[in-house]
Amino acid sequence: NAGVTQTPKFQVLKTGQSMTLQCAQDMNHNSMYWYRQDPGMGLRLIYYSASEGTTDKGEVPNGYNVSRLNKREFSLRLESAAPSQTSVYFCASSAVPGTNEKLFFGSGTQLSVL
Amino acid sequence: EDQVTQSPEALRLQEGESSSLNCSYTVSGLRGLFWYRQDPGKGPEFLFTLYSAGEEKEKERLKATLTKKESFLHITAPKPEDSATYLCAVNNAGNMLTFGGGTRLMVKP
Numbered sequence: 001n002a003g004v005t006q007t008p009k010f011q012v013l014k015t016g017q018s019m020t021l022q023c024a025q026d027m028n029h030n031s032m033y034w035y036r037q038d039p040g041m042g043l044r045l046i047y048y049s050a051s052e053g054t055t056d057k058g059e060v061p062n063g064y065n066v067s068r069l070n071k072r073e074f075s076l077r078l079e080s081a082a083p084s085q086t087s088v089y090f091c092a093s094s095a096v097p098g099t100n101e102k103l104f105f106g107s108g109t110q111l112s113v114l
Numbered sequence: 115e116d117q118v119t120q121s122p123e124a125l126r127l128q129e130g131e132s133s134s135l136n137c138s139y140t141v142s143g144l145r146g147l148f149w150y151r152q153d154p155g156k157g158p159e160f161l162f163t164l165y166s167a168g169e170e171k172e173k174e175r176l177k178a179t180l181t182k183k184e185s186f187l188h189i190t191a192p193k194p195e196d197s198a199t200y201l202c203a204v205n206n207a208g209n210m211l212t213f214g215g216g217t218r219l220m221v222k223p
Contacts, residue, residue: 004157042118042213043158043201090157100211101146105157 002026006091006106013081013113021076021109023091031094032074033058033103034066036087043090049074050098081113116141116206118214126220127192135187135200135217143207147185149178150201152216158201192221 004025013019025032034046045058047066055066063085065077078085089109095102119138127133139147146165150158162171164180171178175196177188187200197220203213 040215042215043203044213045211092157099145099209100205101148101163102160103150103158104160107155107157 004091004093004104004106006089006109008109009107011109011111013078013111015082015113017081017113018077018079019081020078021089021091021111022073023075023106024073025091025093025104026072027093027095027104028071029093029095029104030071030097031100032068033092033094033100034064034074034076035090035092036060037090037108038087046076046089048100081111083113085111086113087111116204116210116212118202118204118212120200120202120214120217122217123215124218124220126222127189129193129221129223130191132188132190132192134189135219137185137187137202137214138183139185139202139204139212139214140183141204141206141212145205145207145209147180148203148205148211149176149185149187150203152199152201161200189219192219194221194223197221 007022030051033048035043049055049068052071067075091106092103117140121136149161152158162178167182199216199218201216
């Protein structure tokens with residue numbers, strides 16, 4: 001059982017470059033999330049999708065866009081990467097419908113923007 | 115604004131030496147408090163949900179407790195495989211989750 005799968009695992013970008021982080025879950029969960037994790041700051045929500053066809057901003061959405069492609073897939077796009085976006089990015093899905101309880105996380109993408 | 119503060123930031127224990135991790139919180143309408151375990155290079159893994167003061171949950175050597183202002187994660191007779199970062203998070207009345215910065219636990223054999 002794969003759970004939540006994220007690609008790529010590592011990425012180095014130059015300032016101004018764009019990229020898309022991919023996420024897929026095979027647990028038939030409705031809600032999916034993108035977080036970033038920075039040292040000493042805890043996980044912070046970037047965007048979430050409560051269900052297929054809906055997306056909403058989280059705490060730190062600036063510089064990012066998302067697409068809920070279908071029930072399984074939720075992608076995060078950086079249109080013009082900045083050094084401040086250097087972070088570890090996690091995708092998650094929720095086992096409890098309509099809530100962010102009991103999240104299942106992917107293994108993360110470590111992104112460096114030079 | 116909801117706040118979650120975890121202490122200590124890092125904790126070194128000898129194998130078998132029991133201790134507790136603290137999670138202090140302020141939240142607008144607690145809908146749940148969660149504990150996660152995170153191993154290096156991995157995503158957080160769900161451990162417990164606590165909903166109301168006085169509630170306790172146990173799993174192997176871990177026991178989580180909740181009061182109106184804080185939660186404790188008690189680790190009894192820890193083993194080296196319990197070494198990880200433990201994260202606490204609170205869910206508020208608006209269904210928004212706030213994570214603490216985590217406690218990095220190191221258990222030496």
